[in-house]
Amino acid sequence: MTDPRPRVTVLAGFSSAATAAAARVLLLADPALLxxxxxxSGVREGVVRRSVRDAARVLENAQTRLVHGCVSCTLREDVLPALVRLARERPGRDIVLALPSVVEPEALAAACAASTEVSEAVRFDSFVTVVEAATFLDDLSSIERLRDRGLHSSANDRRRVADVVSRQVEFADTLLVWDRPGNDAFAAGRVDSLLHRLAPWAVHVRVGSTPSINVTALAASLRHRGRHDPGVPGILARAMCGFPIGIHDPEGEYGVNAMLFRSRRPFHPERLHDALASVAGEALRGRGQAWIASQPDTVIGWESAGGGIVLGGLGRWLAALSEDRRHEASGLRRLAADVDWDPYYGDRQTVLSLVGLGLDVPRTTRLLTACLLDDGELSTGEEAWRHLPDPFAGLLAPATAESD
Known part of the structure; x- marks a missing residue:
């Protein structure tokens, strides 16, 4: 049967100009599109301005005052209700949702997945991240925080520019690279190589390298593709659920390379703590899951970008749960654990993906390997591990996107 719900194409991207250009192309290609x-710009004062338009005219231009000014409040109090309302008031018209530059698409997807009202009103077709080729590398390698550019959404928004850019790319099922005529071929190849290693699961589309754009062809490459799979977990949970988290390509191309690091052995907390700055400094982007001997029950989410690194709790390993509680985990996670279960470690393992420019893969591998428990430490057993000196004690509560 035909699904009557409007299809939603989500446009994200750190360059507001590139995202707006992509939105204009989609409107030109389909006059019925909303x-x-x-x-x-006024969210820190609790004010958000919402607009709705089609190719011909502006249909709405309204201001909303939020209870609290932040990204999560904007999604909950205005974006989601607006999607539901448009689907009901203007049935049969698909929607393009253009996210502001500092909003991460995974946050939107999580909020929508938790709302029965949204899932009954609309269906998400694709999550497209628009990448402006000219500024992408500078933003990905920036050590600035959003606050340094006046882009922070609230007083406790400590995100880095590189954090947001990385997450926008990694969650996408489609990457639209917006280039400029006459751009250097090597620079274009480097951007493409970075994007492939950051999001090897995404479809890549490139436009803008010529003076004209085929509006119809571009719209056809982005819409009605059904690329979004709500069953695929966010980037930090991918490895736990059996999904690839990156590629291992030490040689790389255009100066861009990548590595995967896997280990069943846990990290020694002190040695890992001492090595974090070096690991974060080696790679443009690092992400994945880890475990440390002193906290063997906790899955640790690992993210590094912009020279900083964030570790946060992602819950408990299935091996740390009683049999009657393992059903609380998703079916995908239980299946992945069963397939790869270790008689001694259970589902505990470190899986990290690192992407960089000239990343020294042998050195980084040696650095991370030296942080693991050695044979003598391993032989003392789990109870002894819990008493190792731990600089991370009390610091691995689950992290939220805005407070990283």
Missing amino acids: LLAHDL
């Missing part, structure tokens, strides 16, 4: 966009 564009929903939000201006967050």
Whole structure:
């Protein structure tokens, strides 16, 4: 049977200009399409401006005052209700949702997945991240925080520019690279190589390298593709659920390379703590899961970008749960654990993906390997591990996107 719910194409991207250009192309290609966009320039004062338009005219231009000014409040109090309302008031018209530059698409997807009202009103077709080729590498390698550029959404928004850019790319099922005519071929190849290693699961589309754009062809490459799979977990949970988290390509191309690091052995907490700055400094981006001997029950989410690194709790390993509680985990996670279960470690393992420019893969591998428990430490057993000196004690509570 035909699904009557409007299809939603989500446009994300750190370059507001490139995202807006992509939205204009989609409107030109389909006069019935609706564009929903939000201006967050006043969000820290609790004010958000919402606009709805099609190719011909502006249909809505309204201001909303939030209880608390932040990204999560904007999603909950305005973006989601607006999607539901448009689907009901203008049935049969698909929607393009253009996210503000500092909003991460995974946050939107999580909020929508938790809302029965949203899932009954609309269906998400694709999550497209628009990448402006000219500024991408500078943003990905930036050590600035959003606050340094006046882009922070709330007082406790400590995210780095590189954090947001990385997450926007990694969650996408489609990457639209917006280039400029006459751009250097090596620079274009480097951007493409970085994107492939950051999100090897995404479809890549490139435009803008010529003076004209085929509007119809571009729209056809982005819409009605059904690329979004709500069953695929977010980037930090991918390895736990059996999904690939990156590629191992030490040689690389255009100066871009990548590595995967896997280990069943846990990290020694002190040695890992001492090595974090070096590991974060080696790679443009690191992500994955880890475990440390002193906290053997906790799955640790690992993210590094912009020279900083964030470790946060992702819950408990299935091996640390009683048999009657393992059903609380998703079916995908239980299946992945069963397939790869270790008689001694259970589902505990470290899986890290690192992407860089000229990343020294042998050195980084040696550095991480030296942080693991050696044979003598391993032989003392789990109870002894719990008493190792632990610089991370009390610091691995689950992290939220805005407070990283």
